[in-house]
Amino acid sequence: MSDNAGSNAVVSARGLVRYYEQGRVHAIDDLDFEIATGEFIAIRGPSGCGKTTLLNLLAAIDRPDRGTLNVAGYSLIDMSGAEINEFRRTVVGLVFQLHNLLPDLTALENVQVPMLGTNRSPRQRHRRARELLDRIGLTQRAHALPTVLSGGERQRVAIARALANEPRVLLADEPTGALDSKTGERLLDLLDELQRDAKTTLIVVTHDPHIAQRAGRVIHMLDGRFVFESDAADDLRM
Amino acid sequence: MDSGGSSLTLLRMTTRNLYRRPMRTSLTALGVAVGVVAIVAFTTIVRGLWDAVDASIHINDAELLIFQADIAADFLSTLDEKETRAKLTAITGVENAVGTLWHALPVENHLLFFILGLRLEDMGSGGDNLIRGRYPTSDDEVLLGAVAQRVLDKDVDNTLHIRDEPYRIVGIFQSESVFIDGAIVINLPRLQRLAAKEGSVTVFQVHVDPDKNADAVGEEIERRYPELIAVGEASEYHKVDQGLVAVDGMVWAVSFMAIVIGSIIVANTMWMSVLERTREIGVLRAVGWSRRRIVSMIILEAAGVGFIAVLLGCPAGVGLAKLSASMPVAEQFLEPVFDTGPFLLALAIAIVLSVFGALLPAWRAARISPAEALRYE
Ligand SMILES: Nc1ncnc2c1ncn2[C@@H]1O[C@H](COP(=O)(O)OP(=O)(O)OP(=O)(O)O)[C@@H](O)[C@H]1O
Ligand SMILES: [Mg+2]
Numbered sequence: 001m002s003d004n005a006g007s008n009a010v011v012s013a014r015g016l017v018r019y020y021e022q023g024r025v026h027a028i029d030d031l032d033f034e035i036a037t038g039e040f041i042a043i044r045g046p047s048g049c050g051k052t053t054l055l056n057l058l059a060a061i062d063r064p065d066r067g068t069l070n071v072a073g074y075s076l077i078d079m080s081g082a083e084i085n086e087f088r089r090t091v092v093g094l095v096f097q098l099h100n101l102l103p104d105l106t107a108l109e110n111v112q113v114p115m116l117g118t119n120r121s122p123r124q125r126h127r128r129a130r131e132l133l134d135r136i137g138l139t140q141r142a143h144a145l146p147t148v149l150s151g152g153e154r155q156r157v158a159i160a161r162a163l164a165n166e167p168r169v170l171l172a173d174e175p176t177g178a179l180d181s182k183t184g185e186r187l188l189d190l191l192d193e194l195q196r197d198a199k200t201t202l203i204v205v206t207h208d209p210h211i212a213q214r215a216g217r218v219i220h221m222l223d224g225r226f227v228f229e230s231d232a233a234d235d236l237r238m
Numbered sequence: 239m240d241s242g243g244s245s246l247t248l249l250r251m252t253t254r255n256l257y258r259r260p261m262r263t264s265l266t267a268l269g270v271a272v273g274v275v276a277i278v279a280f281t282t283i284v285r286g287l288w289d290a291v292d293a294s295i296h297i298n299d300a301e302l303l304i305f306q307a308d309i310a311a312d313f314l315s316t317l318d319e320k321e322t323r324a325k326l327t328a329i330t331g332v333e334n335a336v337g338t339l340w341h342a343l344p345v346e347n348h349l350l351f352f353i354l355g356l357r358l359e360d361m362g363s364g365g366d367n368l369i370r371g372r373y374p375t376s377d378d379e380v381l382l383g384a385v386a387q388r389v390l391d392k393d394v395d396n397t398l399h400i401r402d403e404p405y406r407i408v409g410i411f412q413s414e415s416v417f418i419d420g421a422i423v424i425n426l427p428r429l430q431r432l433a434a435k436e437g438s439v440t441v442f443q444v445h446v447d448p449d450k451n452a453d454a455v456g457e458e459i460e461r462r463y464p465e466l467i468a469v470g471e472a473s474e475y476h477k478v479d480q481g482l483v484a485v486d487g488m489v490w491a492v493s494f495m496a497i498v499i500g501s502i503i504v505a506n507t508m509w510m511s512v513l514e515r516t517r518e519i520g521v522l523r524a525v526g527w528s529r530r531r532i533v534s535m536i537i538l539e540a541a542g543v544g545f546i547a548v549l550l551g552c553p554a555g556v557g558l559a560k561l562s563a564s565m566p567v568a569e570q571f572l573e574p575v576f577d578t579g580p581f582l583l584a585l586a587i588a589i590v591l592s593v594f595g596a597l598l599p600a601w602r603a604a605r606i607s608p609a610e611a612l613r614y615e
Contacts, residue, residue, distance in 0.1 A: 061524045061608040081529070089526025096612065100521045104254040105246065112246035114525040122245035129246075161525070 010168060010201050011035035011058065015067035018053055018224075027053040028064070029224030037168070040195055040202045042212040045221030051205040054221075055171045058203065059092045060084050072168045089114060093162030093200075095172035099154040101146040107157045108133060108142040114164045132160035136190060152183035156190065163194065170195065172204045176211060188214060248531070252538040255511070256546075262507060263543060269503035270547035270592060271554065273496025274584045278555025280489045281580035283562060286416070286573045287485060292472040293415035298367070300443035301452035304335070304459065305467045305478040312440070312479040313340055317466075319426075319439045325463055326442060331450035332459075336360045337439035339429050345400055345422065346390060350567060352421040353400070355429030355439070370394050371409030377428045380405045383419035384412040389570055398422070401432060420570035444468075493583075497591040500547075504540050504595030512536065512603045519603050520611020529604040536600040537593050544592030548585050555584065 011034065018028035027050045035041060043051050056062035057069060060076050069076040072091045079087060101110045111129035120128065133142050136156040146154055155175055162170055172191065176184030188211050195202040204211065212218045220227045256263045295303050304326065306315040319337045326335040339355035361373045361381065371394040374380060380398060382390065387410050392398060398405045405424065413419055430436050444459075446452045456468030467477050476483050512519070519532060556576060563572035 056609045056612075059524065061612075085526050085528045087526075088524060094524055096521075100517070100612070102251075102518055102521070104258045105251070109246040109250075113522065116246065116248065117527065117531055122247060126245040165526075 008037050009034040010037045011069075011071050011203075013067065013069045016057065016064050016069055017066035018050075018057060018062065019065050026224045028057065030067070031224075031226060033219075033226065035201060035203070037201055038195075038199045040192070040214065040216045041204070042215035042218045043203065043205045043221060044207065044209075044212055044218060045227075049221040050224040051221055052173055053224075055094075055173050055203070055205060058169070059094050059171050060087050061094075085117075089118065090165050091168055093165070093167035093170045095155070095158050095162045095170070095175045097174040097177045099146065099151075099158040101154060101157055101161070103146055106143045106145055107138060107149065107153075107160075110146070110157055111160045111164055114161060118165060128164065129160070132163055133157075135194070136160050151179050152187060155179065155187055159187075159190065159194070163198075163200075166198070167200065169201045169203065172202070174205050174207065176206065176208060181208075181210070184208065185210065248535060248538060251535060252542055255535075255539050256542050259511075262511075263546065266503055266507040267543050267546035267550060270500040270544055270588055271551035273493075273500045273591070274547050274551025274588050275555040275558055276492050276496055277489075277584045277587060278552055278580050279558040279562065279574075280492050281583055282556070282559045282574035282576055283572055284482075284485050284489050285575040285577065285580065286563070287482060288472050289575055290416045290571070290573060291475050291482060293413065294417050295469055295471060295475075297413055297415060297418055298336075298443060299445065300336070301446040301470060302444040302456050302459075303469045304442040304444055305440075305469065307460075307465050307467045309478060311481070312475075313342075315440050315478065316435070316438050317440070317442065319437055322439070322442060322466070325466070326444060326459065329455065329459055329462065331447050331455040333445040333447050335442045335444050337426065338441050338443060339426055339433065339435060339438065340440040341429055341433045341435075343400060343432070346398065348389065348566075350570075351386070352417065352570065353429060353432075354418070354421045354423045355426040355433075356423055357426045360426075361423065367411040367413045368409050369412050371407075374408050374423075374425065377425045378403075378405050379408045379425075381409045381411055381423040382407055383421050383423070384410060385416060385419040385570060386422055389420070400424075416573040417571050493587055497587060497594070500544075500588070500591040501595035504543060504592045505598055507543070508536060508540055508596045508599035509602065511539070512599045512606075515603075516606055516611045517614065519606045520608040523606065524608040524612065532603050532606075533600040536603050537596045540592040540596030540599075541589050544588040544590075545585075547592070548581075548588045551588070552581055552584060555580075 013031055013033050016028055016031040019025060020027050043054065045051055053062065057064055058071060060079065064077065074083065074087050074091060102113065108129050111132055112125045115125040115128065133139055136159060138153060138156055141149060141153060149157065176187050179187060191202060192214055194200065206212055216231065218230050305312060306317055309315050323335050323337060326332050336356065341353045341355065342350050343353055345351035358374060362368065369384065382392065387393060390398065392407055394407055394410060396407050398407055430438065446455045452470055456470050459466055459468045469475055469477060522532060559574040562568055563574050
């Protein structure tokens with residue numbers, strides 16, 4: 001369905017369906033799509049059209065009712081519990097609309113959370129978290145608790161956490177939703193830069209056209225379906 | 239700061255979570271600590287009882303205590319002094335047998351005092367426990383055990399009244415047994431008259447030939463004379479008295495109660511804590527934490543509460559045991575023993591009950607679906 005898609009697809013979906021309320025709510029309604037490695041995709045659409053549901057399916061924290069979904073070689077339809085944990089830990093990184101940092105842990109510790117249970121030693125986890133905080137410019141705030149960080153700083157920590165295990169796909173659900181536009185812009189600069197450096201595939205749900213303009217592809221959703229696709233330039237013209 | 243020392247570990251997360259609600263953690267730990275206090279106080283006192291019984295059996299280096307068979311309590315044993323001595327000395331291996339009458343009477347302004355009747359010539363036989371004064375030489379002279387001396391606040395050369403009759407204190411002794419040390423020792427015929435038990439004793443202390451096995455001699459006595467019971471150590475004491483067994487039963491009952499109540503308290507707290515953290519646990523699941531790791535986190539937290547409870551409860555338990563043992567009457571026969579056993583028991587019980595209490599909340603936490611948890615703000 002897209003020129004960008006090919007044999008190097010990191011995500012591919014066929015007949016993807018997710019219903020709620022005994023089938024009355026068609027949150028995801030028969031989607032077919034592919035996403036290539038390294039793409040930057042923006043997903044737009046009105047509230048309730050299924051954007052978060054789609055990200056949840058891609059992150060394996062929700063299961064489709066029908067269809068096939070493959071992400072980075074994992075078939076998300078029939079994974080065991082252990083595979084699901086491994087997938088969540090190593091393949092995807094998640095940035096939520098609200099930061100969802102653990103309130104009792106410092107910035108540095110929050111970044112280490114996804115690395116518990118990996119084969120990194122405590123010292124390696126610590127070093128990796130340090131590096132990430134350096135990269136997002138929060139070296140000075142490493143030992144601050146989320147409550148004393150600003151909204152933008154918290155979201156940056158959340159991004160560092162999402163990147164902890166070097167995910168192949170970074171999923172972000174309105175990461176700038178709670179931020180003012182200037183802070184949001186800077187956060188997007190950061191995501192952009194991180195994605196280009198690490199060849200990570202970036203899928204961002206957003207209402208903000210300024211953000212969508214940075215994406216390679218913009219997918220518009222309505223009632224659980226993709227209504228049309230545009231490249232970023234088209235999107236800005238609309 | 240940049241060392242592995244500040245690395246995040248499950249244990250560190252646990253302490254952070256416990257510290258997040260210091261009041262709740264403390265109150266829960268306090269609830270569990272009540273059980274710890276009871277367990278420590280009871281078990282140290284009961285240990286003291288066992289030790290004292292054992293020391294009483296081996297008083298003056300005797301190997302066996304001989305009681306009347308088929309009695310409900312040691313105090314009720316009644317043996318004919320002459321006849322029983324003859325029976326016992328007829329057994330090969332019995333070196334000597336000393337008859338003792340046990341009695342309890344009000345003394346001065348104390349409701350209850352343990353009185354031991356021993357023949358003058360038997361006092362001090364087999365071992366010399368005298369710490370002051372001398373042995374009595376007449377009916378109206380008595381010895382006081384060190385505990386009795388302290389409780390009565392009397393000493394050598396003071397006068398003591400039992401049933402309005404005056405006795406002169408001529409010596410103070412100290413043995414290994416708090417029971418014996420809480421007693422007044424008087425001449426046997428005098429106590430037999432006071433107790434209206436002429437010719438009777440309660441028990442015989444038997445010294446066995448050094449080259450003979452005391453257990454075998456005890457068995458031989460019981461075989462030859464079915465009307466007698468031989469007790470060689472505290473664990474056999476149930477043959478003549480159910481007191482220790484009953485007290486042991488109470489310790490288990492108290493421990494069981496502590497486990498049940500403590501588990502419920504921990505379960506309640508951890509359940510609330512899990513519900514409160516639904517979203518956080520959802521996040522942990524979403525970033526790849528396994529159910530097992532979530533369960534471990536909850537159980538570790540509960541174990542932490544149990545550990546704090548032990549830290550709070552043990553000193554209080556020691557205090558309670560000491561206080562109980564210093565109360566009137568109790569001070570005459572209670573002497574808690576503070577070895578490591580009761581503390582290890584309390585630690586084990588506190589950890590086990592906490593973990594047990596955390597099972598249901600942990601199961602609840604493991605069932606949290608990340609997608610659901612993240613939907614609710
Ligand atoms: N667990 C659920 N139970 C019932 N209905 C659900 C559930 N999750 C999502 N839905 C419904 O599915 C539809 C899509 O929801 P979703 O959260 O994906 O929308 P969205 O595009 O992310 O909206 P928003 O922009 O407001 O975040 C909505 O109608 C929502 O009510
Ligand atoms: Mg949404």
